[in-house]
Amino acid sequence: MHGVTARPDTLRDSPAPVSKTLLLLLVTMTGLAPMSLYMLVPALPVLAADFSRDISIAQMTVSLYMVGLACSQIVMGPLSDRFGRRPVLLAGFCLMIAASLGCMFAGTLPQLIAARFFQAVGGATGMVVSRAIIRDLYPRERVGAMISLVVAALMIGQMISPLAGGLLEHAFGWRSVFYAITAAAILVAIAIALRLPETRRARDSSSAAGFLDDARSLLSSRAFVGYMLCQVLASALIFTFAGAGPYVVVTQMGRSTVEYGAWFATSGIAYLIGNLCCVRYAPHHALDRLIWFGLALQLGGAVLNVVWGVAGLNQLPSWLFITHMLVMFGNAFVMSNSAAGAISVRPQAAGTASGAMGFLQMGFGSLCSQFGAFLGGHFATPVPLNIAILALSLACASTMLFLVPRRSVVATEALMEQAEEETGLL
CATH class of the missing domain: 1.20.1250.20 (MFS general substrate transporter like domains)
Structure with missing residues (x-):
């Protein structure tokens, strides 16, 4: 038996409160993908007219976005258990940034729909990994309260996101919605790189065996x-x-x-x-x-x-x-x-x-x-x-x-x- 060394789960077992900066980062990571969904909704009629397509086709920028949110979570969650929370989050938000840039410069509606799908795949990483981070940081009896705190703050953001999207579209056009999303994703990625510690406890299992066992x-x-x-x-x-x-x-x-x-x-x-x-x-x-x-x-x-x-x-x-x-x-x-x-x-x-x-x-x-x-x-x-x-x-x-x-x-x-x-x- 060797000397006791610090382990990643010591932060979770510690009674010391998590910093307000980290909580704010968790809220932002969780909320960026759903807020990006609602911000575009007011601009759908204008978007359809701009591309001269039916509104039902424009609606696919929302429906396939939700498909991306669902598919991403079943993949990103296990990856965060295997490789750690930080690298998966950084990879996810880099994908969101690239896809948001694709949305900004999309020349056709199918291109925009495809870019929106990958924007959701990257953004959903924040939704799924933030819950895992909360479990890493807190004991079982505190997890529900912390999830509620994140959701409460998120609800406020979701309530104002359609208004924000509508104001941006009215003032600068629908592409400005993606300028704002891209900027926000870049800021979140920088914050993750600089301020988010790795919270996952060390594991010895291989990738495939670990996932299958889990x-x-x-x-x-x-x-x-x-x-x-x-x-x-x-x-x-x-x-x-x-x-x-x-x-x-x-x-x-x-x-x-x-x-x-x-x-x-x-x-x-x-x-x-x-x-x-x-x-x-x-x-x-x-x-x-x-x-x-x-x-x-x-x-x-x-x-x-x-x-x-x-x-x-x-x-x-x-x-x-x-x-x-x-x-x-x-x-x-x-x-x-x-x-x-x-x-x-x-x-x-x-x-x-x-x-x-x-x-x-x-x-x-x-x-x-x-x-x-x-x-x-x-x-x-x-x-x-x-x-x-x-x-x-x-x-x-x-x-x-x-x-x-x-x-x-x-x-x-x-x-x-x-x-x-x-x-x-x-």
Whole structure:
């Protein structure tokens, strides 16, 4: 046995708080890809006219961007477990910078669509690796609170990104959106190179064997599958409601798009407040208890919306959205803490766990968004949407009830980390 040497996970085990600069960097890394998605949306009609193409073709700059976000995470997460967080992040943001430059100088719409796909592949690295870094830096009981803190800050950025994109397009044209994205990606890459320490703990396994072992271990864990499905189904609830919302409010209820935007903002505000409350209370309560608290609010709000629908009351936006705010407040607790649970089952494979979760979240979420649009556009009442939200809430609770073991997850992780400590001293 040799002398004890410093290991990369000592920062995570330390009670000292992580610097505000590092937290800001995590928020920026996480938010740049989704903010880049929303910044271009207001410019889509102008972009379609500029290239003399149908708006449905221009929409592919958004839809294939989401495909890029999903595909990237399933690859970048395991790579960060094998090669480290910093090199994968730097490679991802270099790809985002190159693709953003391609967007700036795209001469045809297909070129722009292809560049947007690779922009998403590079940018999504920040989304998946930031969750793994949080798990590297914090013990299991703190991860949910820190994810909520990052999401709360991210929500503010996402709320203003469409406005920022619209202002840039109006003042300087749609290409200026990519000037801003490129500049932001360059600044983030520089910050990663200068200020982000390597947080991944050392590993001895080879690339292929390490990935296969991680994937096999995670997929054979009921706890991981349960937490992951809980998080994915909770996010599917958001995608479904967002896909149906415009049709329900504008088409079914006969309200303006401006009124829809105002009412939809209440859902984002409720989700933001839920994340802030999670930051406040997560350090003092068990992770599973916080998930069940959120699930109870989700189910309660979903049941009320079905009741209002059957009674014919939620033909008014106020009845629909006020109870949906309760759903979204609870959803914030479910999303952040189930994500924390998933990446904590096997801490040394946090990148692989985060990538699998992000891939399923984006992939299944895009399907749910289309399903929500079908429910809103093919019915004259919000009741089918209300039933779908209730079904997703029940499925979300079922994953916790039937898949996540009681009291064994923390003990299993403690034994695993103890074994890793002993191995690291040999």
